[in-house]
Amino acid sequence: MTGQDAILGLLMRKSMSGYDIKQQFEELLSYFFDASFGTIYPTLSKMEKEELITKESIEQQGKPNKNVYTITEKGKAQFHSYLESKLQDNVLRSDFMVRMFFGQFADSELIQSWMKEAIVREEAHLARLKKDYERFGKYMTPTQEICIQIGIASAESNLKIVKEGLAKIRQTEQGERPATNQIEEE
Amino acid sequence: MTGQDAILGLLMRKSMSGYDIKQQFEELLSYFFDASFGTIYPTLSKMEKEELITKESIEQQGKPNKNVYTITEKGKAQFHSYLESKLQDNVLRSDFMVRMFFGQFADSELIQSWMKEAIVREEAHLARLKKDYERFGKYMTPTQEICIQIGIASAESNLKIVKEGLAKIRQTEQGERPATNQIEEE
DNA sequence: AGGGGCATGTAACTAGTTACATGATTAG
DNA sequence: CTAATCATGTAACTAGTTACATGCCCCT
Numbered sequence: 001m002t003g004q005d006a007i008l009g010l011l012m013r014k015s016m017s018g019y020d021i022k023q024q025f026e027e028l029l030s031y032f033f034d035a036s037f038g039t040i041y042p043t044l045s046k047m048e049k050e051e052l053i054t055k056e057s058i059e060q061q062g063k064p065n066k067n068v069y070t071i072t073e074k075g076k077a078q079f080h081s082y083l084e085s086k087l088q089d090n091v092l093r094s095d096f097m098v099r100m101f102f103g104q105f106a107d108s109e110l111i112q113s114w115m116k117e118a119i120v121r122e123e124a125h126l127a128r129l130k131k132d133y134e135r136f137g138k139y140m141t142p143t144q145e146i147c148i149q150i151g152i153a154s155a156e157s158n159l160k161i162v163k164e165g166l167a168k169i170r171q172t173e174q175g176e177r178p179a180t181n182q183i184e185e186e
Numbered sequence: 187m188t189g190q191d192a193i194l195g196l197l198m199r200k201s202m203s204g205y206d207i208k209q210q211f212e213e214l215l216s217y218f219f220d221a222s223f224g225t226i227y228p229t230l231s232k233m234e235k236e237e238l239i240t241k242e243s244i245e246q247q248g249k250p251n252k253n254v255y256t257i258t259e260k261g262k263a264q265f266h267s268y269l270e271s272k273l274q275d276n277v278l279r280s281d282f283m284v285r286m287f288f289g290q291f292a293d294s295e296l297i298q299s300w301m302k303e304a305i306v307r308e309e310a311h312l313a314r315l316k317k318d319y320e321r322f323g324k325y326m327t328p329t330q331e332i333c334i335q336i337g338i339a340s341a342e343s344n345l346k347i348v349k350e351g352l353a354k355i356r357q358t359e360q361g362e363r364p365a366t367n368q369i370e371e372e
Numbered sequence: 373a374g375g376g377g378c379a380t381g382t383a384a385c386t387a388g389t390t391a392c393a394t395g396a397t398t399a400g
Numbered sequence: 401c402t403a404a405t406c407a408t409g410t411a412a413c414t415a416g417t418t419a420c421a422t423g424c425c426c427c428t
Contacts, residue, residue, distance in 0.1 A: 096276060
């Protein structure tokens with residue numbers, strides 16, 4: 001699965017511009033896929049040359065012209081051959097988890113700062129997914145519903161564990177430093 | 187967070203060869219990070235030039251020589267500067283979820299084949315994480331324990347949702363095709 | 373005889389990012 | 401007057417992959 005497959009998928013749903021595609025990636029797929037303009041525009045040019053899509057320049061009032069791309073029969077065949085290709089494994093790259101793995105080389109304060117930050121981000125992420133599900137759930141296909149349910153459940157489970165972990169680390173810290181109080185009592 | 191940071195992290199724990207590093211990535215970090223030999227060996231050469239690590243050639247009986255790398259003070263400082271850098275967002279790329287998102291363009295059988303495959307893979311993944319936790323849990327640092335707990339909980343939650351989703355899709359199919367039974371009754 | 377593990381490395385390639393460049397309109 | 405939104409695109413770069421090349425040992 002490459003950026004091209006995901007772009008073709010969006011163009012299967014409706015014709016749109018590179019700018020629209022970027023927005024859809026962010027709004028709809030950001031939890032499990034993303035691509036930058038630097039990927040989208042060159043990929044669209046390449047696909048147009050290969051006749052997987054066609055370009056139509058649309059004039060707009062008050063806004064710049066946009067190039068609206070439409071998938072061709074060849075493009076649709078290409079997308080179906082992607083759907084029939086072998087399923088690729090999920091790839092997760094988590095800076096947070098790498099840091100936690102090497103936590104023995106950081107002091108407790110630094111570790112806690114990562115955890116607090118991870119909690120803030122995960123909460124924002126979860127709130128967004130829940131809002132999307134509430135709003136658009138009724139328009140989603142059954143398989144899209146499964147996607148968002150996976151996202152929500154995963155975020156909730158991560159959040160719970162990081163929060164519990166943070167509480168435990170704070171406790172341990174207090175237990176290991178009873179001297180702090182004595183110093184302050186002086 | 188790049189491959190270099192993760193390699194430095196492993197070399198903080200102990201000196202080892204490129205081959206060892208690859209094994210550790212697979213055994214210990216594969217859920218949230220991976221790098222191939224094609225990344226590891228060039229990165230080690232580059233880091234040696236930059237004096238972040240030193241190389242020592244070790245002769246072995248019955249096995250090829252190995253280049254064992256040791257982190258330098260400069261390397262340790264570099265690793266600590268990574269730990270103090272800004273936390274990067276998690277990046278997930280899920281072919282399974284992309285396909286599910288575009289499920290409207292695939293027939294029910296194809297969708298079910300993805301889901302079955304996803305379940306098999308997730309179950310294998312979960313079994314491995316659980317086994318690792320049982321075996322090595324007592325030797326893990328508190329932050330490493332959080333990593334594996336996140337992995338286990340996430341896998342369990344994904345599994346539950348995909349299994350429920352698959353059951354639902356099978357139900358819907360039967361409801362939509364009562365004719366099948368009639369044909370078989372002939 | 374063949375496969376798997378140990379061990380290192382390179383070359384060709386793919387994919388992707390970030391930053392820059394441009395420029396109009398609209399909202400605060 | 402400033403920032404955001406709309407809109408497209410390129411260039412330089414970074415990071416990474418896959419496949420190939422080599423070769424010995426051990427087990428079956």
